[in-house]
Amino acid sequence: MKKAVEINDLTVFYRDTLALDNVSVSINSGKITGIIGPNGSGKSTLLKGILGIIPVKKGTVSFFGSSLEKYRSKIAYVPQRESIDWDFPITVEEVVAMGRIRPKKWWSRTTMADREIVKETLKKVQLSEFVNRQIGQLSGGQQQRVFLARALAQEAELIVMDEPFVGIDMASQESILSIVQKLRDSGKTVVIVHHDLSVVAEYFDEVILLNKKLIANGPISEILKSENIEKAYGMTLLLNRK
Numbered sequence: 001m002k003k004a005v006e007i008n009d010l011t012v013f014y015r016d017t018l019a020l021d022n023v024s025v026s027i028n029s030g031k032i033t034g035i036i037g038p039n040g041s042g043k044s045t046l047l048k049g050i051l052g053i054i055p056v057k058k059g060t061v062s063f064f065g066s067s068l069e070k071y072r073s074k075i076a077y078v079p080q081r082e083s084i085d086w087d088f089p090i091t092v093e094e095v096v097a098m099g100r101i102r103p104k105k106w107w108s109r110t111t112m113a114d115r116e117i118v119k120e121t122l123k124k125v126q127l128s129e130f131v132n133r134q135i136g137q138l139s140g141g142q143q144q145r146v147f148l149a150r151a152l153a154q155e156a157e158l159i160v161m162d163e164p165f166v167g168i169d170m171a172s173q174e175s176i177l178s179i180v181q182k183l184r185d186s187g188k189t190v191v192i193v194h195h196d197l198s199v200v201a202e203y204f205d206e207v208i209l210l211n212k213k214l215i216a217n218g219p220i221s222e223i224l225k226s227e228n229i230e231k232a233y234g235m236t237l238l239l240n241r242k
């Protein structure tokens with residue numbers, strides 16, 4: 001199977017804290033892959049490390065056999081909602097239009113075709129009526145859909161989402177999951193950090209189970225077994241019981 005991302009020996013420290021310990025794993029293309037593990041197990045760090053958002057101590061990452069620099073324009077990253085400044089004076093339409101900016105053609109204006117794509121994309125995520133709304137004036141689910149729309153407008157091949165379902169309503173969760181499945185069915189690769197194992201089991205194809213180290217990875221049916229879950233979550237579950 002074609003590899004979308006190949007990660008070798010990735011090690012990340014925050015000062016003296018080891019957050020990821022020699023993680024080597026690959027992500028298959030055309031699948032929805034979940035990254036799961038207990039709190040503080042390095043899930044967000046894995047995403048930020050592979051996307052060059054934080055420095056890594058050691059390791060290499062390639063995207064469809066290319067470097068991050070060469071592949072960057074085909075990657076869309078939807079960060080955790082809490083890391084976005086929702087007071088920033090920018091509208092829904094402007095955020096989505098950012099997906100049409102080509103890094104090497106920053107001097108060019110958006111074309112009629114770009115504007116049409118933005119309009120179509122907003123329709124797909126059911127936000128057409130909010131085009132001129134400042135992004136802070138939306139519900140959590142709508143905010144998440146704005147950033148998913150930006151990824152769609154970008155026509156990204158690899159979509160990476162960090163906890164997209166935190167603090168959003170069920171209807172938005174369903175709508176995002178359905179868009180994500182359509183993306184997968186059209187051949188795109190989707191990677192999602194998520195903590196609800198029942199959603200992962202129902203909607204995702206493959207999983208990476210982390211606890212600073214790689215615990216297991218592969219198809220959902222093989223990996224979501226009690227011994228793996230215990231290995232990753234065991235201590236946490238015991239501690240939580242106290």
Ligand SMILES: Nc1ncnc2c1ncn2[C@@H]1O[C@H](COP(=O)(O)OP(=O)(O)OP(=O)(O)O)[C@@H](O)[C@H]1O
Nearest residue numbers: 014017018019037038039040041042043044045046
């Ligand atoms: N900016 C930072 N500075 C220092 N330590 C950090 C920083 N970000 C994360 N850490 C630490 O690194 C470890 C991994 O954090 P990370 O956020 O990647 O875990 P996570 O699995 O995404 O957790 P959660 O489910 O709680 O979001 C944790 O011990 C965390 O406290």
